Amino acid sequence: MYILLLVLETLMSYVSACLVSVGIKDTHSPVDCESAANWLAMNSSDYQDPNWVRQNTVPCPRCELRIIENQDWSLKMKCLPPCSYDFCWRCRGVWTEHGGENGLDLYTCIHDEYEETVLGNTAESAADRYRDCHQNWTNNESLMQLAKAKLQQLHTDIIPGLSNKQLATVQQLQFIAEAWSQIMESRRVLKWSYAYAYYLREDQVEKQAFLKLKQDKAEIPLRKLYNYAEDELNALLDSDGPSENFNKFRSDLSDWTRITRITTSFL
Numbered sequence: 001m002y003i004l005l006l007v008l009e010t011l012m013s014y015v016s017a018c019l020v021s022v023g024i025k026d027t028h029s030p031v032d033c034e035s036a037a038n039w040l041a042m043n044s045s046d047y048q049d050p051n052w053v054r055q056n057t058v059p060c061p062r063c064e065l066r067i068i069e070n071q072d073w074s075l076k077m078k079c080l081p082p083c084s085y086d087f088c089w090r091c092r093g094v095w096t097e098h099g100g101e102n103g104l105d106l107y108t109c110i111h112d113e114y115e116e117t118v119l120g121n122t123a124e125s126a127a128d129r130y131r132d133c134h135q136n137w138t139n140n141e142s143l144m145q146l147a148k149a150k151l152q153q154l155h156t157d158i159i160p161g162l163s164n165k166q167l168a169t170v171q172q173l174q175f176i177a178e179a180w181s182q183i184m185e186s187r188r189v190l191k192w193s194y195a196y197a198y199y200l201r202e203d204q205v206e207k208q209a210f211l212k213l214k215q216d217k218a219e220i221p222l223r224k225l226y227n228y229a230e231d232e233l234n235a236l237l238d239s240d241g242p243s244e245n246f247n248k249f250r251s252d253l254s255d256w257t258r259i260t261r262i263t264t265s266f267l
């Protein structure tokens with residue numbers, strides 16, 4: 001109980017800190033607040049278009065994440081955390097070389113303009129990467145919304161109806177709501193894991209592979225849980241009276257919920 005409270009408290013402080021700094025209400029672990037805000041602000045059709053990406057963004061010289069040009073055309077670029085590198089849009093040099101004794105303003109650069117080469121992080125590969133991550137983000141977002149709707153329906157109609165039919169109390173049927181609540185939570189975490197994947201450096205091959213492994217590990221029991229929750233629940237709803245499979249349904253569904261909770265927590 002104490003540990004649960006501790007976890008809840010940490011989670012709440014995380015959410016509220018983010019609400020204050022960037023105004024996001026959705027819990028977005030494993031992504032940090034600033035990156036999550038940035039992700040939500042990205043115009044998805046623009047970022048999937050290599051021409052737009054080439055003209056409007058520049059790769060950070062340190063981590064290669066593409067950063068959008070400042071709206072006021074000022075030259076000082078700041079990469080997202082944890083990189084947070086300050087650099088010049090025009091010459092791609094470290095920003096401190098513009099300030100100090102040189103005393104230059106935000107719009108002046110006396111170095112040579114950086115020449116884009118065909119090698120390295122191209123606009124094409126950045127747009128491809130974004131498209132993949134965004135697609136899986138959106139798919140998981142819709143699956144999360146479906147689970148959310150189902151959960152509401154469970155509370156208003158399904159559980160009360162099932163309670164009459166299976167001669168169980170509403171309280172005894174809470175494990176069904178817990179299963180759907182876990183499905184919703186796992187889809188939420190998976191969804192944000194795709195934004196997290198996008199912000200990983202392209203050369204962080206091991207980290208990317210490890211994340212992919214964890215995503216797959218979370219996806220497998222989640223699908224089982226989903227299919228089981230959906231099919232067996234429908235079977236119970238279709239039965240005429242108390243079903244002899246009810247106890248098995250309860251213990252199996254609770255097991256899959258627990259396994260899914262564990263594999264999701266690794267993300």
Ligand SMILES: *[C@@H]1O[C@H](CO)[C@@H](O)[C@H](O)[C@H]1NC(C)=O
Nearest residue numbers: 042043044045046047049052
């Ligand atoms: C996103 O970009 C597209 C194409 O540039 C544009 O038509 C659309 O209005 C933009 N959407 C938003 C919400 O800014």
Ligand SMILES: *[C@@H]1O[C@H](CO)[C@@H](O)[C@H](O)[C@H]1NC(C)=O
Nearest residue numbers: 129132133135136194197212
């Ligand atoms: C998106 O999901 C598909 C299907 O599971 C997978 O093949 C693909 O690798 C995923 N994309 C990313 C960027 O993880």
Ligand SMILES: *[C@@H]1O[C@H](CO)[C@@H](O)[C@H](O)[C@H]1NC(C)=O
Nearest residue numbers: 136139140143190215216219
């Ligand atoms: C949701 O995320 C999983 C990765 O765990 C991915 O395989 C899948 O393509 C995404 N979308 C859907 C509809 O499952």
